Amino acid sequence: MNSLLQKLFDEYDVIEKDRYEISQIFSLLPDYKKKLVLEKFWEIYSRLKKFERDLIEEQEILIWDSISRIKNAIEFVKLKQKIN
Numbered sequence: 001m002n003s004l005l006q007k008l009f010d011e012y013d014v015i016e017k018d019r020y021e022i023s024q025i026f027s028l029l030p031d032y033k034k035k036l037v038l039e040k041f042w043e044i045y046s047r048l049k050k051f052e053r054d055l056i057e058e059q060e061i062l063i064w065d066s067i068s069r070i071k072n073a074i075e076f077v078k079l080k081q082k083i084n
Contacts, residue, residue, distance in 0.1 A: 002026065002034070008041045018048075 005026060009019050022045075026037060037044060 002038070004038050005041075008038070012042060012045060014045065018045075 005023065008014075009022075014022070026034060029037065
């Protein structure tokens with residue numbers, strides 16, 4: 001692995017999972033793009049983490065929406081059974 005990339009991982013306290021994934025992608029890049037990644041590491045990493053947070057937030061919204069719909073369906077069935 002690139003020693004500068006490792007240094008950036010340490011400097012920005014990148015978690016192990018992200019280190020692995022970034023390293024895998026980094027190794028496939030041509031040299032000129034590797035240089036850009038190293039130069040703009042914090043900007044790229046910040047964007048990735050924001051995207052990850054947004055995905056987690058969206059998952060939570062969808063989960064709570066699903067739970068709410070299930071509760072409503074259960075209440076509807078209970079109400080329907082009381083009527084019949």
